[in-house]
Amino acid sequence: MAASDDEEDFAALFAASEEGRKRERRIAAGDVIRGRVIAVGATAAFVAVGGKAEATIDLGEFRDPETGEVQLHEGDEIEATVVDDGSRSGSIVLKRVAGRGGHVPGELEQAFAHGVAIEGLVTGENKGGYDVQIGNVRAFCPGSQIDRRRTEGAQYVGQRFRFRITKLEASGRNVVVSRRQLLDEEAAERARAVWAELRVGSVVGGTVSSVRDFGVFVDLGGVDGLIHVSELGHARVAHPSEMLQVGQRIEAQVVKLEPDPSGGRGRVGLSLRALAPDPWATAVERFPVGTNVSGTVRRLEQFGAFVELAPGLDGLVHVSRLALDRRVSHPRQIVSVGDTVDVTVVELDVEKRRIGLSMVERARQAKAAGEADELRDTEQVLEQSSRKTTLGTLRDLLTTPSKPKR
Numbered sequence: 587m588a589a590s591d592d593e594e595d596f597a598a599l600f601a602a603s604e605e606g607r608k609r610e611r612r613i614a615a616g617d618v619i620r621g622r623v624i625a626v627g628a629t630a631a632f633v634a635v636g637g638k639a640e641a642t643i644d645l646g647e648f649r650d651p652e653t654g655e656v657q658l659h660e661g662d663e664i665e666a667t668v669v670d671d672g673s674r675s676g677s678i679v680l681k682r683v684a685g686r687g688g689h690v691p692g693e694l695e696q697a698f699a700h701g702v703a704i705e706g707l708v709t710g711e712n713k714g715g716y717d718v719q720i721g722n723v724r725a726f727c728p729g730s731q732i733d734r735r736r737t738e739g740a741q742y743v744g745q746r747f748r749f750r751i752t753k754l755e756a757s758g759r760n761v762v763v764s765r766r767q768l769l770d771e772e773a774a775e776r777a778r779a780v781w782a783e784l785r786v787g788s789v790v791g792g793t794v795s796s797v798r799d800f801g802v803f804v805d806l807g808g809v810d811g812l813i814h815v816s817e818l819g820h821a822r823v824a825h826p827s828e829m830l831q832v833g834q835r836i837e838a839q840v841v842k843l844e845p846d847p848s849g850g851r852g853r854v855g856l857s858l859r860a861l862a863p864d865p866w867a868t869a870v871e872r873f874p875v876g877t878n879v880s881g882t883v884r885r886l887e888q889f890g891a892f893v894e895l896a897p898g899l900d901g902l903v904h905v906s907r908l909a910l911d912r913r914v915s916h917p918r919q920i921v922s923v924g925d926t927v928d929v930t931v932v933e934l935d936v937e938k939r940r941i942g943l944s945m946v947e948r949a950r951q952a953k954a955a956g957e958a959d960e961l962r963d964t965e966q967v968l969e970q971s972s973r974k975t976t977l978g979t980l981r982d983l984l985t986t987p988s989k990p991k992r
Contacts, residue, residue: 613639613678616700617668621680623660631658633666633680641668641678667702669693694723694758698751703768706749708732708742716742718749718763725749725761734769776808777851784809784854786840789861794834802826804838804856811854813838819859820898822884829858837861865898866936872896873931873941878948883925891917893929893943901941903929910946920945 613619613635621633621641630642643666648658658664666680681693681702697704706718706725715728727749732742753762784790784806792804792811801814818829830836842855873879873895881893881901890904908920921927933942 613668613671615668615671615673615696616702617671618665619668619680620663620665623658623662623664626656626658626660633664635678635680639678641680643680643682647682667700669696669700669702694720694751694754694761698754701750703748703750704763705746706763707746708744711743720749720761720763723758723761725751725763727763727765731764731766734766734773773808778808780807780809781845781852784840784843786843788840789837790840790856791835791837792856794830794832794836797827797830797832799825802830804836806854809854810851811838811840811856813856813858817841817855817857817859819862820865822894865896866939869899869936869941870934873899873934875931875934877931878928879931880926880928881943883921883923883927886917886921886923888916891921893927895929895941899941901929901931901943903927903943903945907932907944907946910949 619635621635623631624634624640625632626645628645630644631648633641633643635641643664645656645658648656650657664682666682668678669681670677670679672678694704696702704720706720708716708727709719710717715726716732718725718727731752747765748768749763749765750767751761752764752767753760755761790806790811792806794802795805795810796803799815801812802818804811804813813826813830815823815826818826823829836858838856838858839860840854841857841860842853844853844855846852879895881895883891884894884900885892888905890902891908892900892902894900903917905914905917908914908917914920927945928948929943929945930947931941932944932947933940935941
């Protein structure tokens with residue numbers, strides 16, 4: 587009975603071992619793998635790539651072009667592409683970038699077959715694109731493939747870049763490469779990392795990549811976020827370019843996230859207004875009821891005119907408070923957008939974010955003051971007139987000298 591149990595245990599362990607062996611993925615040419623440097627030789631380094639497998643990588647890939655110093659040490663972690671899985675040379679060979687350092691036979695063919703990045707020097711510009719030197723092979727990069735967004739005046743000639751071979755014909759005499767493919771893949775990878783970190787309410791940094799009439803696009807590192815014109819600040823702006831310029835570094839708050847289920851770009855809504863102080867927090871202290879202040883007419887409606895008292899603080903002058911002793915059917919009869927007007931705060935409700943204004947309070951006060959002055963003057967005149975017309979007291983009559991008779 588015990589022997590039977592042991593046999594069952596052994597069978598289970600063996601099955602588990604076989605299952606684990608099946609799950610192990612064999613390293614193949616074209617794979618991008620990570621490994622740890624276990625030894626550095628005279629011309630190559632040995633890299634542990636999982637299990638008991640070891641690979642080699644040429645030290646020329648890590649040599650500083652100016653000093654010639656090898657910038658690789660035992661224990662370093664590196665990421666590289668398998669250009670030979672051992673089927674040709676008997677050992678696994680790695681390349682960080684093909685075309686750099688030493689060459690293995692059929693390197694271009696391997697790079698083309700497995701999509702391995704290859705390094706080249708842009709040697710000249712011609713009609714339609716650029717000449718790229720890869721070792722002793724001359725390749726062509728179309729103008730549309732040299733960058734993700736071709737920048738006017740950008741200097742590519744004389745620069746070393748990573749490319750992907752998109753066409754290889756005539757035994758290597760016709761080679762077409764693309765840098766944009768690699769840049770797009772790198773951007774997509776960065777985008778995945780950025781999306782994984784994005785949260786509504788979080789503050790992110792980015793660079794303004796485009797300014798449009800409706801808002802500003804911000805590059806968050808492979809992901810574009812949009813600051814709608816209404817989210818640029820508490821104050822209204824005629825155009826986003828009044829606040830931000832392309833290339834400007836900013837911080838904004840994430841207010842909306844709409845990932846694309848199909849793996850597309852998705853939408854990220856950003857806001858600068860959310861990070862700015864709320865002007866309503868100090869509205870009571872700045873504009874108490876009864877305050878006389880100047881403002882700018884920002885909008886006209888049938889029922890009244892909206893006047894900006896401060897950035898983010900607009901008050902309404904109702905149509906009935908636009909003029910004194912005159913019926914107004916529409917605000918445009920009195921004011922125009924952009925006018926500077928004197929108003930009086932007659933109502934303030936911070937909770938509802940409402941400010942009631944009046945353009946007639948000063949006139950009404952002035953009229954009332956004028957009427958009061960006029961009434962006072964009238965009373966004084968009447969009082970003086972009343973004194974002159976009264977006979978006076980008996981004493982006044984007795985003491986008044988009589989006129990001599992003629």
